[in-house]
Amino acid sequence: MAKGKFDSVSDPVSPLPRYLEIQRDLQARIASGQWVPGSRVPAEHELQAQYHCSRMTVNKALSALAKAGLIIRRRRSGSFVAMPRSQETILNIQDIKAEILAKGKVYRFEILTRQERAMTTDDALQLRVTPGGRVLALSVRHFANEHPFVVEDRLMNLAIVPAAREEPFLVSPPGTWLLDVVPWTNAEHVIQAELADQRIATLLGIPKKSACLAIERRTWQGDATITWVRLTYPGDRHQLTSHFRPGGPLIP
Amino acid sequence: MAKGKFDSVSDPVSPLPRYLEIQRDLQARIASGQWVPGSRVPAEHELQAQYHCSRMTVNKALSALAKAGLIIRRRRSGSFVAMPRSQETILNIQDIKAEILAKGKVYRFEILTRQERAMTTDDALQLRVTPGGRVLALSVRHFANEHPFVVEDRLMNLAIVPAAREEPFLVSPPGTWLLDVVPWTNAEHVIQAELADQRIATLLGIPKKSACLAIERRTWQGDATITWVRLTYPGDRHQLTSHFRPGGPLIP
DNA sequence: CTGATTAATTTGTCTATACATAATAGTCAA
DNA sequence: TTGACTATTATGTATAGACAAATTAATCAG
The missing domain is CATH 3.40.1410.10 (Chorismate lyase-like)
Known part of the structure; x- marks a missing residue:
């Protein structure tokens, strides 16, 4: 049933998009140490079931986390929490x-x-x-x-x-x-x-x-x-x- | 007809994903100055027609460009080439x-x-x-x-x-x-x-x-x-x- | 037991569609 | 002319389904 976005929303007001909610939730688990580096992140279809949404939505969240370097994704293997990164920084040299x-x-x-x-x-x-x-x-x-x-x-x-x-x-x-x-x-x-x-x-x-x-x-x-x-x-x-x-x- | 990804592929080999192709193409036009800062980027449905793909694919390319700060997107108004940014830099302070x-x-x-x-x-x-x-x-x-x-x-x-x-x-x-x-x-x-x-x-x-x-x-x-x-x-x-x-x- | 083949799994990409949201443009009444 | 309402338009988010690609696991022949 390809309906609108509120198919599975119990909460009447949703200030944050679904994919961002998921993204932050996963990020929090990584930051808190609940998911230690190297450990496996649930597969897309599992998260899809957990969060009760489509795979594309989960995929968007996971792809963003991967792009940010928080997780590593490999086909067939799955997604894994990335190892602690070297201390990098973004410096703002303004005009x-x-x-x-x-x-x-x-x-x-x-x-x-x-x-x-x-x-x-x-x-x-x-x-x-x-x-x-x-x-x-x-x-x-x-x-x-x-x-x-x-x-x-x-x-x-x-x-x-x-x-x-x-x-x-x-x-x-x-x-x-x-x-x-x-x-x-x-x-x-x-x-x-x-x-x-x-x-x-x-x-x-x-x-x-x-x-x-x-x-x-x-x-x-x-x-x-x-x-x-x-x-x-x-x-x-x-x-x-x-x-x-x-x-x-x-x-x- | 929700078929596979090669519905509209004339090129037999496609080393780069479609959305990246589009993304780079647009990026090249901005970098080369063909599209000057402030000028309007074609709307999603126009690009969809130009590149002969779905709107979601165009959207993925445009969203990435927006996230990178190359274009500014506003509902109803459209997408515009971003103004030259202040000189920022990413500094790598390694371990x-x-x-x-x-x-x-x-x-x-x-x-x-x-x-x-x-x-x-x-x-x-x-x-x-x-x-x-x-x-x-x-x-x-x-x-x-x-x-x-x-x-x-x-x-x-x-x-x-x-x-x-x-x-x-x-x-x-x-x-x-x-x-x-x-x-x-x-x-x-x-x-x-x-x-x-x-x-x-x-x-x-x-x-x-x-x-x-x-x-x-x-x-x-x-x-x-x-x-x-x-x-x-x-x-x-x-x-x-x-x-x-x-x-x-x-x-x- | 080894090596090659096949199956299964997971992510990657893409499509077509639907509805939401924001902002502009246009319309009409006071 | 102003202000409120309405239509239009472009982007934002979401869905379900499909096929591709990569890699692991299992199977089977030798």
Whole structure:
């Protein structure tokens, strides 16, 4: 009897979809340790009977759990609770403007230097491309509540982003502008600790040789590097924070 | 006619499931810029006609794209290509043992100090719990190819992990042991740059006041803090790297 | 006992249909 | 013109059934 969704609903109000109910229920059993890693999850037809729903609904819940890495599924064998995963985390490296505004602080930036030039060997190395073409080199200082927040050194590949040549960066800083204008397909981050040199110390208003957090980012569009950027934060004032729960993106 | 899956297959071999084919096709159109952000994605019944399949199959593809954040779906309005997202990244902070072994280096660790004690005020602060109960405080030094790699300072909440009291940590270091034994539901990371004090400098074999990368992690099981750990790496030798593509977990 | 074949089981994918839900567009009366 | 009601449309959820694919279990010939 292929009727509506409320065939088997005793509860008059159902705020949560059936498949999510099942998903969370199973997740709770795994998280609580009731189902230990390696143990077998009931087969779809068993759960179908338990939850009194169709196999597709159970399948949707189980597939989501599998995608989240909480269970491993194999044909004929069945589904099993996944082994504890290595400690991974999802880090949110936000756009600087958004980051400062999110903290409820006043945002401002200034372009320190701006130079359009033929790509040097160093530029090519940092962009990881074969030399040739032109780049736009920028230095930017970002302020939060008028306090120096981070220094940005950026190279933009004008072969990919020719529009940058004409852009004065009056409203949005280069990073935010790029995000709005150019679609990117790939990014790489490198996070490092290092000592402030004279320039950084002056720009950030911190003592020379104090600890800094440096984040380098390369952004690609297909095979072509769009931009390389290095963000230098005062180490004692800035920190990257992230929260994570296993099977994280499960509960939206 | 509810027949098999090959009702409408002209291609004799179909290595990829239909819904993935559709998903990737749509994703390619978005990535290539053919469909610009904000533009409308054809409705399910249109795609159903285009790809000559059922609406459920199209729905599966579109739902996945929506979950990955590539499109936004609204009832009655339709589906739209999402606006460029803020630069987020997924960072892999691995288990130390796994991290070193992954680099093909020889792993070794030594317990520097070990103390079981009643929870001090500082301990409670760092574990973010109300004082009371006992903790196990550990200092560990990890080596990669016999070179000091990282110093670990850890507090373990014995109320949650009583088994740690009896554990000698001969085979696995505390972090790896915990991952194997205790299920966790939540974690928080804080990444900071700071200067090496005398102790860290000595333990890591680096000059005092050189830059260090400090990663602090709190791990919870429900509301209870399991452990707090601080990992101090030499800043010039260690770096966190991560790759990311928008709509990342799409292509498994 | 071994190796190949066959059966059974479980997940993976797909279809066709049905009704729910949300939001827009249109209609009509005050 | 405004506000309430109604129709329309697109997505969201759910069902029952079907066949595919993979892998384990059982069977049987040698």
